[in-house]
Amino acid sequence: MNHRSNAPRASASNATQxxxxxxxxxxxxxxxxxxxxxxxxxxxxxxxxxATDNAVDGAGDPKAANTQSLEEVKVTxxxxxTSLQKTPLAVTAIGADTLEKERVNTVTDIVKLVPGFAATTxxxxxxxxxTLRGIGNDSAKTEYADPEVALFVDGIYTPRAEAAxxxxxxxxxxxxxxxxxxxxxxxxxxxxxxxxxxxKPELGNFYGYAQFEAGDYAHLxxxxxxxxxVSETFAFRVAVAQQQHDGYVDYQNPxxxxxxxxxxxxxxxxxxxxxxxxxxxxxxxxVTGGPKYNSQNQSAARVSAxxxxxxxxxxxxxxxxxxxRGTPSANLMQNPRAGQDFWSILADTAPALSRTNYAxxxxxxxxxxxxxxxxYIAGYSRFNGSSSYDQDGGVLVPxxxxxxxxxxxxxxxxxxxxxxxxEFDLKSVGDNTIDWILGLYYAAEDNxxxxxxxxxxxTPQGTVGWQGSFIQPKELVDSWAGFGQATWHLSDxxxxxxxxxxxxxxxxxxxxxxxxxxxxATVPQVPIYPGLDPAxxxxxxxxxxxxxxxxxxxxxxxxxxxxxxxxxxxxxxASVSTGYKSGGLQDGGVPYKGESLINYEAGIxxxxxxxxxxxxxxxxxxxxxxxxxxxxxTFIDGSHGLGFSNVKGTTKVSGIESEIAARLGDVDRxxxxxxxxxxxxxxxxxxxxxxxxxxxxACPPASGIGNCMDVSGHELAxxxxxxxxxxxxxxxxxxxxxxxxxxxxxxxxxxxxxxxFNFGAGDQQxxxxxxxxxxxxxxxxxxxxxxxxxxxxxxxxxRTSDAGRTVAPNGSxxxxxxxxxxxxxxxxxxxxx
Numbered sequence: 001m002n003h004r005s006n007a008p009r010a011s012a013s014n015a016t017q018x019x020x021x022x023x024x025x026x027x028x029x030x031x032x033x034x035x036x037x038x039x040x041x042x043x044x045x046x047x048x049x050x051a052t053d054n055a056v057d058g059a060g061d062p063k064a065a066n067t068q069s070l071e072e073v074k075v076t077x078x079x080x081x082t083s084l085q086k087t088p089l090a091v092t093a094i095g096a097d098t099l100e101k102e103r104v105n106t107v108t109d110i111v112k113l114v115p116g117f118a119a120t121t122x123x124x125x126x127x128x129x130x131t132l133r134g135i136g137n138d139s140a141k142t143e144y145a146d147p148e149v150a151l152f153v154d155g156i157y158t159p160r161a162e163a164a165x166x167x168x169x170x171x172x173x174x175x176x177x178x179x180x181x182x183x184x185x186x187x188x189x190x191x192x193x194x195x196x197x198x199x200k201p202e203l204g205n206f207y208g209y210a211q212f213e214a215g216d217y218a219h220l221x222x223x224x225x226x227x228x229x230v231s232e233t234f235a236f237r238v239a240v241a242q243q244q245h246d247g248y249v250d251y252q253n254p255x256x257x258x259x260x261x262x263x264x265x266x267x268x269x270x271x272x273x274x275x276x277x278x279x280x281x282x283x284x285x286x287v288t289g290g291p292k293y294n295s296q297n298q299s300a301a302r303v304s305a306x307x308x309x310x311x312x313x314x315x316x317x318x319x320x321x322x323x324x325r326g327t328p329s330a331n332l333m334q335n336p337r338a339g340q341d342f343w344s345i346l347a348d349t350a351p352a353l354s355r356t357n358y359a360x361x362x363x364x365x366x367x368x369x370x371x372x373x374x375x376y377i378a379g380y381s382r383f384n385g386s387s388s389y390d391q392d393g394g395v396l397v398p399x400x401x402x403x404x405x406x407x408x409x410x411x412x413x414x415x416x417x418x419x420x421x422x423e424f425d426l427k428s429v430g431d432n433t434i435d436w437i438l439g440l441y442y443a444a445e446d447n448x449x450x451x452x453x454x455x456x457x458x459t460p461q462g463t464v465g466w467q468g469s470f471i472q473p474k475e476l477v478d479s480w481a482g483f484g485q486a487t488w489h490l491s492d493x494x495x496x497x498x499x500x501x502x503x504x505x506x507x508x509x510x511x512x513x514x515x516x517x518x519x520x521a522t523v524p525q526v527p528i529y530p531g532l533d534p535a536x537x538x539x540x541x542x543x544x545x546x547x548x549x550x551x552x553x554x555x556x557x558x559x560x561x562x563x564x565x566x567x568x569x570x571x572x573x574a575s576v577s578t579g580y581k582s583g584g585l586q587d588g589g590v591p592y593k594g595e596s597l598i599n600y601e602a603g604i605x606x607x608x609x610x611x612x613x614x615x616x617x618x619x620x621x622x623x624x625x626x627x628x629x630x631x632x633x634t635f636i637d638g639s640h641g642l643g644f645s646n647v648k649g650t651t652k653v654s655g656i657e658s659e660i661a662a663r664l665g666d667v668d669r670x671x672x673x674x675x676x677x678x679x680x681x682x683x684x685x686x687x688x689x690x691x692x693x694x695x696x697x698a699c700p701p702a703s704g705i706g707n708c709m710d711v712s713g714h715e716l717a718x719x720x721x722x723x724x725x726x727x728x729x730x731x732x733x734x735x736x737x738x739x740x741x742x743x744x745x746x747x748x749x750x751x752x753x754x755x756x757f758n759f760g761a762g763d764q765q766x767x768x769x770x771x772x773x774x775x776x777x778x779x780x781x782x783x784x785x786x787x788x789x790x791x792x793x794x795x796x797x798x799r800t801s802d803a804g805r806t807v808a809p810n811g812s813x814x815x816x817x818x819x820x821x822x823x824x825x826x827x828x829x830x831x832x833x
Contacts, residue, residue, distance in 0.1 A: 068663060068666055069610055069611040070613075070663050072085075073085075073093045075087055075093050076197070077195075079155075079184050079425065079427070079437060080435075085605050086571060086605075087605075088497075088573035090178040090603055090618040090620075091175055091178065092178070093175050094114075094176075095173050096173060099173075099174065101776075102772075103789065104168060105243055106128075107161060108121065109168075111130075113673060113725060114132075114673065115178070115657035115658070115659065115673050115675035115723075116132055116134070116178065116657055116677060117132050117176060118131040118132075118136065118718040119131070120718070120800045120801040121162075121329055127161075128162045130147055130148070130149035131149070131719070132149045133178060133191050133192070133622065133653060133655060133677065134655070134680040135148050135622070135624065135627075135716070136149065136191075137630060146582055146584070147161065149189070149192050150185060150186070150187075150189035150194070151193070152193060152194065152196070153195075154198055155195060155423075156361050156377060156378075156421060157186070157188075157421055157443060158381065158419075159445060169198070169223075169240075169241045169301075170199045170223070171196055171197065171198055171199060172197040172198060172199045173196075174194065174196050174197070175197070176192065176193075177189075177192050177195070178192045178657070179191065179575075179579075179599050179620065180579025180580075180599050182557030182558075182559075182578050182579035183483055183485055183499035183501045183558065186441060186481055187505065187580065187582050188581050190579040190580060190596075190624075191597065191599075198304065198318065199225065199237065201227055201228075201306035201316075202229070203229055203233070203234075203306065203308060204229050204235075206227065206228060206229060207227050207832070208227060208833055209223075209225055209831060209832045210223070210224040211830040212828060212830070213827070213828045215245070215826020216826065218244075218246045219244070219245035219824065220242070220245070221241075223240070223241045224239070224241075225237060226238055233308050233309050234305070236303065236304065236306070237303075237304045237305075238301075238302070238303050239301065239304075240299075240300070240302075241300045241301075242298070242299050243297075244296055244297045244298070245824075246292060246295055247291060247294045247295035247351075248292070248293075248822055249330045249343050249344060249345050250343060250345075251287055251344065251345065251346075252340055252345060252346040253288060254283045254286040254346065255283060258283065258397065259399060259400075261280045263399070264278075264280060264399065264400040267400045267404060268399075268400035268401070268402060268403060271400065271403040273403075279461065280401065281400070281401045281458075281459055285459055285461065286347065287349070287390075291327050291350075291351060292351070293329065293330035293347070293390075294330055296326045297324070297326040298323065298324045298325075299321075299323045300323070301321045302320040302321070303318065304316065304317065304318035305317045311367070312367040313364070315364045316361075317361070317363075318359075318362075320358070320361070321356075321358055322355070322357040322358075323355070324353060324354070324355035324356075325354060325355075326353055328353055328389050330345050330351075330390070331390070331391065331803035331804070331818065332345065332393070332803075332817060333815075333816055334799075334816065335814075335815075345390065345394050347394055348394065349389065352386070352387055353385075353386075354386045354387070355385040356383070356385075357381060357382065358381065358382050359380070360379065362378045363376070363377045363378075370429070371428060371429060371430055371432070372426065372429065374425070375426075375427075376422070376423070376424055377421075377423040377425070378421065379419075380420040381418070381419050382418045383415075383416070384414070384415065384416050385412060385415045386413060386415065388411045389409065389410045390409065391408040391410040391453075392407060392408040393816045396809075396814075398459050399458075402457050403462070404809075406455060406456070406458075406465060406806075407458065407459050407460050408453065408455045409460075410451070411452045411530075412451050413450040413451070414449070414450050415448065416449075417445065417447045418445065418447070419444065419477075420444055421443040421444075422443075423441045423442075425437060425438070426438045426439070434486055434488050435486065435487040436484070436486040436487075437485050437486075438483070438484045441480070441481040442479070443478075443479045445475075446476055446477075447472075447474075447477070448472055449470070449471075449472050450469065450470070451470045452469045452528050453469075453470075454527035454528050456525075456527060460527050463525050464519070467528050468514060468516045468517065468528075468541070468639075468640055469515040469528060469541065470514050471513050471514075471515070471534075472509060472511075474508075474509070474510040474512075475510075475585075476508040477507050478505070479505050479582070481501055482501070482502055483501035484500060484501075485497065485498070485500075485559065492565075494564045495563050495564075497559065497560070497562070497563070497575075498558075498559065500557070500559075502556050503554070503555050504553075504554050505552070505553050505554075505582045505583075505594075506552045507550070507551040507552075507582070507583075508550050508551075508585075509548055509549050509550075509589060510548060512547030512548060513543055513545070513547065514544045514547065515534035515542065515543060516544035516639050517540060517541060518541060520540050523538065523539075544639035544640075544641075545587050545639065545641060547588060547589045549585045549588075549590070549591065553582070555594060555596070557580060559575065559576075559577040559578070560575065560577070561573060561575035562574055569608070569611075570606050571604065571605040572603070572605075573603050573604075574601070574602045574603075576600055576601075577598070577601070578598050579596070581595045581596075581628065582594050586630075587641030587642050592628065592644040592645075593646045594626065595626045595627050595646070596626065597624045600620065600622075601620040603617060603618035603619070604618075612662065612663050614661050614662075615658065615659070615660050616658065617656070617657065618658075619655070620655055620656075620657075621652070621653070622652070622653040622654070623650050623652060624647075624652070624683075625651075626646040626647065627651045628645070629644070629647060629756060630642060630643065630644045631688075631690035632690065632691045633689040633705055633706070634689070634707065635704055638706075643689065645687070645688065647684065647685045649684040650683050651682050652679055652680075653679060653681075654678060654679040655677040655678065655679070655680075656676050657675040657676075658672075658675075660673075667731040668730050669727075669728070670726075670727065670728050671726070671728075672727075673724060673726075674723070674724040675722065675723050676722040677720065680716040680719040681713055681715060681716075682713060682715070684712040684713075685712055686708075686710045687699055687700075687703040687705055688708055688711040688756065688757065689705040689706070689707055689708035692803065692805075693757060694804075694805055694806050694807040695807050696708055711756045711758070714753075714757070714758045715758060717752070717755050717756055718752055719753075720749040720752040721750045721752075723747070723748065724749075726744075727746075728743070728744050729742065737780030738777060738778060739777070739778045741777075741778065742773070742774070742775050743773070743774045743775070744771065746771035747770050747771070748767075751764055751767045754802035762805060762813060763815065765798065768796050769794060769796065770792055770794055770796050771794055772789065772791045772792065774790070775787055782832065783833070784829070784832070785828075785830045786827070786830075787827065787828050787829075788826070788827045789826055789828065790823065790824075792821065793823060795822060797819055797822075798819060798820040799818065799819055800818045800819065800820055801817065803817050803818055
């Protein structure tokens, strides 16, 4: 006789009633969570139905009735390993399985899995910028810009997102900490932090995997890793990856677009030229072959080692290499010229990109005794890069070799970024009335860059509109900090946490110079090239700005939080916390202020149905002061530079976010991520300028800027009113025990601005839905799989950033943007051994 036959069975009605009772008892506001409540209720009913079916269908098999619950997720957000559901913090944890199934290759691929998260790239430098809860800054057109969302790998701060997360390699998990993390995670974590945990070596087990991909646009991908135990105390792991595809952007043929020679001459004469100096446009200046824009060619490798000589000491050490030889993303016309494809460009500059990064990471953990542990975390990285980019985007067709359009080649001749950091932590372990951690931190950077911008009237055969060279041979950063955090267990159910950090930052620019064209009639007008030294006599350039300077500031940050267990499956918390981003030096050696944020937050974490469903939510309000906006600007004297402005007053952001994870029976899995940001208003900034936007009105002389506009009270960029992402997959169990798993992943968001200028439709990403589909066959023993995928099956065109606008001859505006990839498809194959 089946011993389960007399046990009470779950039903759709009583499971839903239990859920609604829990919601009522935990006093969740129904007005704010009606949508999520409805979804959770449906999932509960679905699970109860699946449980009932299992109880009936599996009457002769006890295993069939015990559906698998969600795995317990561990996070390191508090610098301890804690359960996600018991961590009173808004944190999203993405495991290796999800990262692989979602085909997450770079940091920009994970944003859809995190509420309120966005990532953009800037073509001229290929800079990766992150926005969280509406706060970010994608107008900083240099790799040297500090982020508002700090990026860590294995707990080590990595200033260059485009290097550290250029090709995510052999990860154990990705944790996104939402809200300021100024106490434990430090500076430049104004609105959050991302911590990638790499897969570590394991003692005693030899195993590995290999994954292959192939698809359209000549896409090829390879990822592999092997874990090798050498002895009872030592093991190492080797991981490699290669991802490549051809560019999505075709080259337009200039033939048929360029005016006739007679029309060119007429236009040149009308613009003030003479017949004696006229020359026809050389069509060979346009790029029609070779590597295309928006291509990928990235490689990475890591060797990591684990040494455990005794039960007190553990040492993890890794050396990582990253190489990028792809091409930048093109500035595409939102509305291409008649007869031209959307994914195409009239290019007069061939794309080029070269990046190399080395990173050494070390962590030593030592158990002093049963109640105390010491950790030393150290890191070093060196990043070198160069690039060449068609900034004008071929928006206008020249009327002659020197009129009707602009030629602009943004070129990084060289850049170097060297960073290192040391952190010493001492913390309590085990069960204590007060859990505490104390730490000391030091980080330094030694950076340099040469960046050239030739801007010519018409074509590179034309006359100089303006050109310059920005050479910063040594930009130094030193940052010291001390921090501490303590959690007092007031009772078995209630805890009070207080944390504080004090940081001292210094930045120096030594020998930095901006060179601008001197308009010397005796010097030939040719585009500046890498071999030209603008400081040499007769170069045609003079010094427009001396950038030597020093910035120094101190900043305390703090955290106060209380959390309480309503039950074993319900945690509520409320917190007030602060974060900040360091100030620095802009062109001319002029300092700009650091920015600071205070965040008020309340959250709840719920588990239902014997941990088959979790629902985590948070509501927050942020007061942001001295928000930094950066942009390339033209000064009143005609010189160019990168200017930073601090938004005065308070920038206010309010929002709500939810995450649901469910396992319905043994074969269905569902995830939902939701965020809403109804309030996201800038403070006061009267003189916002940017050379990327033509048609800005003239600025008052007191501003020092040639053209600008008042953006006070405008909405923040990349902050849609609401957005959600849903993932669903189902396992069909075949007769041989193998699984066939279709998977759907869809993202929807409302319209959002692309810049703080809020110009109109051209400066906005309209509401859209973008979805991915995949199908996978997995062997019964989980030793191998084969599958197929379609990414962006809706083939929607999603603007990630506003590349600028150009004034057309008729006075209208032509907008260009950066875009997510078009629809792609492919197959994959994986082996585990």
